[in-house]
Amino acid sequence: MLSKRSIRAFVGALAMALAMVGVQFAAQSPAAADPSVQARTVYYTAYAYSSQSSQAASIWNSAAPNVRMVSSSNGSIRIYGTTGGGSRAYVCGLGCATIYIDSRDIAAGHNALRIVAHEIGHGLGLPDTYNGICSYLMSGGSAGTSCSNPYPNAGEASRVNNLFRSALTSQVGPFVSDVYDPSLVRATV
């Protein structure tokens, strides 16, 4: 039989063990949670078209939950305004791109939010499709000026989501350059 003294000693040891476990949990939990949260965060900086950039970030965050786009003063996705040359993205990796939104695309009737969401799509790993279908965000200017859809379709969203689930540090590309509406660029050159 256990004496009162040995029970007291056992309870004391048990309490100490639990306290140590508690300390370990306290020390490990935040560290364990950080990598996944950090890795999924893509910081963006909108030097122009900030309203559309914010809306496009929300669209992507909803469509692809593994990505969390957050506005920052020093983002890896940078969005600039320009005039001429076409709206385009220069991709430097997954979650990394320098984007130019061409005011001439918008003047020609293309939807600004769709353009921004499309160019961000390149920064999140998607190529162009240019198939003329408006339900594809990555059909870009090929869908015509009547298409104002700023949402990725299910396939596009799932492709981005999978990229960010499995390959958080992988690179997309070599560098990719694209033009939202090549026909417009030719027309203005």
Ligand SMILES: [Zn+2]
């Ligand atoms: Zn494109």
